[in-house]
Amino acid sequence: MFGIGFGGRNPISTSIRGEYFGRSSFGKIMGMSQVPMNIMLLGAPIYPAILHDMQGSYDFAFLSLAALNFIGGVMFLFAKKPTKRSARTG
Incomplete structure (x- = not known):
């Protein structure tokens, strides 16, 4: 179940960031979204x-x-x- 959920969500969220915000902002958007996600993954x-x-x-x-x-x-x-x-x- 974890593999299906993570394998389904991770590529979709990454491609949405790229398509919605473009190459110039992709790194900033990924960096800003990784901080709260990693805090939640820790807890x-x-x-x-x-x-x-x-x-x-x-x-x-x-x-x-x-x-x-x-x-x-x-x-x-x-x-x-x-x-x-x-x-x-x-």
């Missing part, structure tokens, strides 16, 4: 461990993480390509 295994210690079950932790992932997937479906602003003269 993701700790969160279920803490809840398991408190509640004795992983159920709520995994269901809440699944819900956040579902919301993120839905947000990809509604992402719209940004429009370029025209430069105003004078």
Whole structure:
């Protein structure tokens, strides 16, 4: 399941960044999005461990993480390509 989810999301999110923002901004967009993603990746295994210690079950932790992932997937479906602003003269 992880392989299917990660293998489906990762290429799509990278290609969306490239198509929506172009080559000149791709590195900036990737860098800015990697920071919060890596922070969340760091905390993701700790969160279920803490809840398991408190509640004795992983159920709520995994269901809440699944819900956040579902919301993120839905947000990809509604992402719209940004429009370029025209430069105003004078």
